[in-house]
Amino acid sequence: MAELTEEGIILELKAKSKDELLRELAAAAQRLCPDLQAETVRRVLLEREQIGSTGVGNGIAIPHGKLAELQNLLICFGRSAKGIPYEAKDRLPVHLFVMILSPENMAAEYLQTLGQISRLLKDESIRGKLLQAASAKSVQQLFSRAG
Secondary structure: OOOOOHHHHEEEOOOHHHHHHHHHHHHHHHHHOOOOOOOHHHHHHHHHHHHHHOOEEOOOOOEEEOOOOOOOOOOEEEEEEEEEOOOOOOOOOEEEEEEEOOOOHHHHHHHHHHHHHHHHOHHHHHHHHHHHHHOOOHHHHHHHHOO
């Protein structure tokens, strides 16, 4: 699984809507990979959301997409204490967001990473720890156990 770096972690998202959230995560991706254009990332994430919400329930969303200009998988994490309306399957606000961006030619690794993150976030105690984590380092350590 691609590594989640401290620079890719937003402990308190400013976003109050799905669109603002996708913009904020896209900007984080651009900070990690300056070759990316935040608007392109946002558009790819929005296109995926139009297929169906990546809000999987239990306060979790895993927005994801593929970008030709990426060389490696890229993961960002964001947390919202208040929660963001996200059209999740259970219709509840989402608090934990994990964005996965993949090069177009890494389908197997992309699906493997998506599966690992999904399994990690199914664990209620892990979700609780992610909601309570006081630092980006704590979040990173929780994710490193999944890989």
